[in-house]
Amino acid sequence: MVSRVIPVSSFDLVIFGATGDLAQRKILPGLFRRFSVGQMPRDARIIATARSEIDTDMFRADLRTSLAEFAPCISGDAEMLDQFLATIVYIHLDVMSQEGWSELVGLLRRSAVRAFYLSVSTSLFGTIASRLSSYEAVTPESRIVVEKPFGNDLAIARALNADLRQGFEESQIYRIDHYLGKETVQNLMALRFANALWEPLWNSTHIDHVQITVAESLGVEGRGEYYNRAGAMRDMVQNHLMQLLCLTAMEPPSRFEPNAVRDEKVKVIEALAPANPQEIVRGQYRDKEGQGSYREHAGDPTSRTESFVAMKVAIANWRWAGTPFYLRTGKRLRARTSEIAVVFREPPHMIFPEMENRRSNQMIIHLQPDEGITLHNTIKEPGPGGFRLAEVTLDMTFANALGGQTDSQDAYERLIMDVIRGDQTLFMRGDEVEAAWAWVDPIIARWEEARHAPEPYDAGGSGPEEALMLMHRDGWRWREIGRVEDK
Numbered sequence: 001m002v003s004r005v006i007p008v009s010s011f012d013l014v015i016f017g018a019t020g021d022l023a024q025r026k027i028l029p030g031l032f033r034r035f036s037v038g039q040m041p042r043d044a045r046i047i048a049t050a051r052s053e054i055d056t057d058m059f060r061a062d063l064r065t066s067l068a069e070f071a072p073c074i075s076g077d078a079e080m081l082d083q084f085l086a087t088i089v090y091i092h093l094d095v096m097s098q099e100g101w102s103e104l105v106g107l108l109r110r111s112a113v114r115a116f117y118l119s120v121s122t123s124l125f126g127t128i129a130s131r132l133s134s135y136e137a138v139t140p141e142s143r144i145v146v147e148k149p150f151g152n153d154l155a156i157a158r159a160l161n162a163d164l165r166q167g168f169e170e171s172q173i174y175r176i177d178h179y180l181g182k183e184t185v186q187n188l189m190a191l192r193f194a195n196a197l198w199e200p201l202w203n204s205t206h207i208d209h210v211q212i213t214v215a216e217s218l219g220v221e222g223r224g225e226y227y228n229r230a231g232a233m234r235d236m237v238q239n240h241l242m243q244l245l246c247l248t249a250m251e252p253p254s255r256f257e258p259n260a261v262r263d264e265k266v267k268v269i270e271a272l273a274p275a276n277p278q279e280i281v282r283g284q285y286r287d288k289e290g291q292g293s294y295r296e297h298a299g300d301p302t303s304r305t306e307s308f309v310a311m312k313v314a315i316a317n318w319r320w321a322g323t324p325f326y327l328r329t330g331k332r333l334r335a336r337t338s339e340i341a342v343v344f345r346e347p348p349h350m351i352f353p354e355m356e357n358r359r360s361n362q363m364i365i366h367l368q369p370d371e372g373i374t375l376h377n378t379i380k381e382p383g384p385g386g387f388r389l390a391e392v393t394l395d396m397t398f399a400n401a402l403g404g405q406t407d408s409q410d411a412y413e414r415l416i417m418d419v420i421r422g423d424q425t426l427f428m429r430g431d432e433v434e435a436a437w438a439w440v441d442p443i444i445a446r447w448e449e450a451r452h453a454p455e456p457y458d459a460g461g462s463g464p465e466e467a468l469m470l471m472h473r474d475g476w477r478w479r480e481i482g483r484v485e486d487k
């Protein structure tokens, strides 16, 4: 099977914060990759802006260095690199000042799609949206792209939504959660809604529980100031884990169309039962063998911020009543792993005595470090010597299934191309973000009111003991973090 690259229509992409970490590490390397496979039209333009007082030549020279590091496979093609850099101009612009806006808006073409990517602090969103509007930069073919964190609580998220809507319609606002740009996350939708096999099993009659894990091996080094105000609940659960939960649990939409999909996701969030405080574990990593502690990394010796959350979540609707979803995320854990494990119920009647110690069927949707889907089944071990059972893992990893011919894209580049196409399916709608905050806010408020101290866990481990107990109480175990599947 040959992968198809369909060029998008011509665009002017304005990146605010183009000298920053995200733009240099993800956005611009991603665009370069799309350019190199011919998806970016040759007359598309990138207008980079930031506060640094540099010119286009200096910006391009710095970008060469970033691309060598973050797009190493293609940056060796000197001709391609020069052609890509030629699509970029840099404008120095402090968004708080009135200077530079006329020059920026003067560069934009009427006929092309306009995308404004706000790779800057959330506190600048309102100013940028209103300046773009007052300088009449917003055409019907304009879109605005914003990064996480989308607020720190419900009130701030509402204010941000109101700020963005000053200049843009909801249909022009693209709130990024890069987890939604992952190939496997989209494949989860294909698996569920393009096959007749799974959907009849996808409910509490057949699924015992679901485990969603987003584990990071890194700590908060360098991001302590932001993270200390956020914590794992705001930084990960409210957005990434909630999105994975929604895609796993949502009803089939009537059409594969942005609002139909997002309507179903909102319904899942609205069906979440209020979290039971006894079923939430907050943790903070402590030093183990010189790896450093959260408090050292965050530069705050008395910090009560959680770097880990595990919780049991109930979805109060017909499909999921009786099937808990266990969520777990943390920093400085044993390995970097993101996955959704769908654990099916055991056979209702065991006819094989040795089956008693076997795991039930599981479908594992792997998001990180490798993407793919594996299915765990029990079969008869081949050969003579009596009837023995063995577990086999069916590997549905795409590169293998499709003959290694997939055009693997990073989540960011896929999402940026969706912005240009005007496809909002993989972006969060305003009401969806607000619903997620409305569910998370009371949990955080309770912690703050009680001055709750997180449970310590060893750096490089699996999280606090209490998180293991959360599962044990229900007769289950978390999947091992960083488990390598037998293939």
Ligand code: NAD
Residues within 6 Å of the ligand: 016, 017, 018, 019, 020, 021, 022, 023, 049, 050, 051, 052, 093, 094, 095, 096, 118, 119, 120, 121, 122, 124, 147, 148, 149
């Ligand atoms: P950064 O601090 O590295 O870069 C910030 C950029 O904003 C710089 O280019 C700077 O010149 C520009 N800037 C700051 N004030 C400005 C002003 N007044 N006028 C014009 N430009 C101004 O930040 P970052 O890590 O690139 O993050 C950017 C945004 O993306 C933030 O909202 C962050 O939360 C979000 N984000 C970042 C990452 C990441 O991996 N870095 C991941 C997810 C979300």
